[in-house]
Amino acid sequence: MHSAAQIAFACISAFTLACALGVVLCKNAVNGAMCLLLCLAGVAGLFVQLHAYLLAFLLILVYAGAVVALFLFIIMLLGAHGGQPWRFRGAQALAGIVAAALLITGLDLIALRGRLDAGPPVLSGGVGSSLKLYAEQLFTTYLLPVEVMGFLLLVAMLGVIVLSRRPTEREATE
């Protein structure tokens, strides 16, 4: 008994996982960035399925529009497409195996034993679906975090300016 929603979820999640694997496996960093773009589109699709339309829109706007574009720009600028995907030696291999074993155990536990106690989803009237409700939350309950975020963005902007500025002649000679 599979409803349309479940089939859609299965398709989108398989697509998202495949694209996420593409980010890891693609040898060329440009292809990896493209896979990341598709993966984000898949996650946005899942957000739509969860009736979080506003967040899906924001995800596409911020991640696909700004972050992935910035990544592609830097990859092109530095000419850093290539590089060997993996090469393990000694301690690296051991750390990788331990981490992979832990992750697989965790996933296995979630898949087999974990039964999260939750009723059916509350799909109507969620905050993520309406800009008005969302803004009301942001500017009443979460006003302080919003202001902290504004400050964080300011600090990040200043940091980027300082980092990307060329050293002046006096600093270069010192």
Next chain:
Amino acid sequence: MSPSLDAYVLLSAALFAVGFLGVLVRRNTLVIFMCLELMLVASTLALVAFSRFNGTEAGDVFVFFILTVAAAEVAVGLAIIVALFRARKTVQVDELDLLKK
């Protein structure tokens, strides 16, 4: 009948694991950074799913903050990578071993 909360959380954990794998096995700094972003997105998926299934709004709002932090992080991180490339002419982590010597 919509998919259960378990399905969303499992998918989120799998996406996080894939991102973590990428951070471990890749040697290109830019690809490692992309995998970090993947892990952040996986956590947002879990937040939205929990928020929807429990009928609360905190998860939705925190996704907004995660997006903001991710944007700031990408800006600063890429600036650092560009500065690093200017100084060392490489972005492969194997060759960035000045502190090891």
